[in-house]
Amino acid sequence: MENLEKYNNAFVQVFGAKEEDLNDNYGKETVTEWDSVHLLSLIAELEEAFDILFDPEDIMEMTSYAKGKELLSKYDIVL
Amino acid sequence: MILNLDKWQKESVAAIDAQGRQLTYGELRDFAGQAGQIMPSRSLLFLLVENNVGGIAWTIGNICAGNVPLILNAHLDNQLYRSLFEHYQPPFVCVPDSMADWYPYETIKSCYGYTLMRTRQEACPMHNDLSHLLPTSGSTGSPKLVRHKYENIEAAALNISTFFELTDKDRPLMVLPLYYTMGLSMVFSHFYVGATVLITNQRMTDRGFWLFIKEQHATSFTGVPYSYEILNLMRFYRMDLPDLTLLTQGGGRMSKELNLKFAEYCRDTGKRWIATYGQSECTARMAWLPAKWAIEKVGSIGIAVPNAELSLIDREGNPITTPHTEGEMCYRGKNVTMGYARSRGDLLLGDERHGFIRTGDLAYFDEDGCYYIVGRMGRFLKLFGMRVGLDECERIIKGKYPNVECACVGTDEKMLVYITDELFKEQVKEELVSRLKLVATSFEVRVIKEIPKNEAGKILYVQLENK
Numbered sequence: 001m002e003n004l005e006k007y008n009n010a011f012v013q014v015f016g017a018k019e020e021d022l023n024d025n026y027g028k029e030t031v032t033e034w035d036s037v038h039l040l041s042l043i044a045e046l047e048e049a050f051d052i053l054f055d056p057e058d059i060m061e062m063t064s065y066a067k068g069k070e071l072l073s074k075y076d077i078v079l
Numbered sequence: 080m081i082l083n084l085d086k087w088q089k090e091s092v093a094a095i096d097a098q099g100r101q102l103t104y105g106e107l108r109d110f111a112g113q114a115g116q117i118m119p120s121r122s123l124l125f126l127l128v129e130n131n132v133g134g135i136a137w138t139i140g141n142i143c144a145g146n147v148p149l150i151l152n153a154h155l156d157n158q159l160y161r162s163l164f165e166h167y168q169p170p171f172v173c174v175p176d177s178m179a180d181w182y183p184y185e186t187i188k189s190c191y192g193y194t195l196m197r198t199r200q201e202a203c204p205m206h207n208d209l210s211h212l213l214p215t216s217g218s219t220g221s222p223k224l225v226r227h228k229y230e231n232i233e234a235a236a237l238n239i240s241t242f243f244e245l246t247d248k249d250r251p252l253m254v255l256p257l258y259y260t261m262g263l264s265m266v267f268s269h270f271y272v273g274a275t276v277l278i279t280n281q282r283m284t285d286r287g288f289w290l291f292i293k294e295q296h297a298t299s300f301t302g303v304p305y306s307y308e309i310l311n312l313m314r315f316y317r318m319d320l321p322d323l324t325l326l327t328q329g330g331g332r333m334s335k336e337l338n339l340k341f342a343e344y345c346r347d348t349g350k351r352w353i354a355t356y357g358q359s360e361c362t363a364r365m366a367w368l369p370a371k372w373a374i375e376k377v378g379s380i381g382i383a384v385p386n387a388e389l390s391l392i393d394r395e396g397n398p399i400t401t402p403h404t405e406g407e408m409c410y411r412g413k414n415v416t417m418g419y420a421r422s423r424g425d426l427l428l429g430d431e432r433h434g435f436i437r438t439g440d441l442a443y444f445d446e447d448g449c450y451y452i453v454g455r456m457g458r459f460l461k462l463f464g465m466r467v468g469l470d471e472c473e474r475i476i477k478g479k480y481p482n483v484e485c486a487c488v489g490t491d492e493k494m495l496v497y498i499t500d501e502l503f504k505e506q507v508k509e510e511l512v513s514r515l516k517l518v519a520t521s522f523e524v525r526v527i528k529e530i531p532k533n534e535a536g537k538i539l540y541v542q543l544e545n546k
Contacts, residue, residue, distance in 0.1 A: 016512045016519035033516060036282045037305060037463055040312045041518050056314050060286045 010045035027064025087273040096131040097279040111143035123203040124171035127153040130280035133191035149212040150258040168200040234413035235362040238384040239268035247273035252297035264363035296322040303330030303464030329355040331461035342373040356380035362414040387412030408442040
């Protein structure tokens with residue numbers, strides 16, 4: 001699976017989102033379900049998909065679809 | 080005064096919230112006096128709260144004043160609010176100031192960030208012992224309420240503060256909602272000893288949340304299994320929190336693995352780990368596993384809280400006295416609530432349980448008298464610590480898609496929804512996710528040819544569970 005596909009898939013799995021709804025506005029402010037449970041499920045999906053381990057600080061920063069891409073780049077993952 | 084509230088210095092701080100506001104015991108007592116003045120005595124009110132100092136002041140103040148609040152989530156579903164309003168017709172509604180404009184009622188008073196409004200509904204006759212009301216379900220939208228009496232509050236406060244060994248030096252961090260029985264019981268048990276409740280509405284994944292714990296020197300944390308899943312995922316073990324010496328868990332079964340991880344972490348860092356068991360029908364805590372057994376008996380709910388008793392009965396209702404024999408767990412104690420309310424008229428009902436309840440949980444006990452839950456007799460799950468009625472979920476699906484045949488079963492990890500029409504697979508899942516506001520992975524929709532039923536047309540859930 002391509003990285004972007006894996007990335008999108010995590011959002012689909014966690015939020016039940018449709019792929020076409022995913023864009024840089026998708027995040028904490030626009031998605032009502034974006035609470036701690038959903039966020040950490042997303043983190044868990046991403047960690048498994050990319051075989052990485054986020055720092056607590058990064059988890060607190062994960063506030064949107066766009067922000068997540070930035071964070072992944074810190075772990076040398078190119079989407 | 081209820082909860083010993085008149086015992087503490089008036090300057091002692093009762094609560095501090097994440098917005099930096101604080102409430103002293105003196106202010107709380109004064110406010111209780113005011114709450115008795117602004118409404119006729121024994122008024123029914125809907126109290127829509129957020130986790131902040133004002134929420135605590137209005138809840139405890141009204142209970143002290145003899146008014147009867149139904150404590151609700153300020154952000155509850157509009158449909159649920161309307162249904163509750165129609166069922167109970169409260170003469171007063173109190174909401175956070177920021178939400179007051181949404182309600183078409185006449186404002187009477189604003190205080191501690193909340194606005195009290197008059198709805199013009201008639202006064203509601205209520206039983207003299209009735210102290211407050213809580214919803215039975217956080218998510219499925221049932222208007223069924225739990226009726227608490229004053230004696231429940233005192234009993235819960237005494238029992239809980241005794242086995243946790245609480246003192247006025249304690250500074251518990253409260254993330255659980257005030258309208259949730261375990262959250263409310265934290266307030267009761269800590270006020271009872273004159274402690275300072277640190278209440279927050281922040282998400283555990285927010286930076287501010289961790290700042291609040293550190294700056295306010297929280298001494299204990301109480302969570303449901305999903306709170307601990309969050310702590311685990313946040314790499315809690317790597318954080319430096321020397322003031323935090325007690326971790327407690329309730330609100331449903333936690334995975335053995337995670338339970339053990341926290342038990343071992345606490346053992347290695349000189350903290351106490353106490354798992355508990357409770358139900359909203361019993362003013363929260365009913366059993367606790369002493370810290371000395373946290374590892375050896377991991378997964379056990381332990382022994383009854385002080386001043387109470389657990390027992391088992393078999394199918395015929397006879398008591399079970401031999402260890403390792405399964406039966407329905409029963410509980411006797413003064414924290415057993417009076418019963419349910421399904422309508423306004425029910426608020427006049429007296430105590431229907433007389434301190435005894437069949438929990439609906441299947442359990443056994445070991446040689447030391449520690450109890451282990453093995454399953455439930457009733458049809459509900461706890462997903463992320465939230466009680467979700469399977470029958471309610473079927474009603475939600477049928478309400479939206481009347482022609483879809485469905486049956487819900489599952490475990491506390493995942494709900495399985497069986498339907499017979501492939502076309503609705505996604506829609507059914509979406510409906511449940513949006514109505515229950517839970518993670519999509521909590522649900523798995525499976526398509527089968529036919530929902531198994533008996534001759535009378537009743538769904539044979541056992542057959543689905545064994546699939």
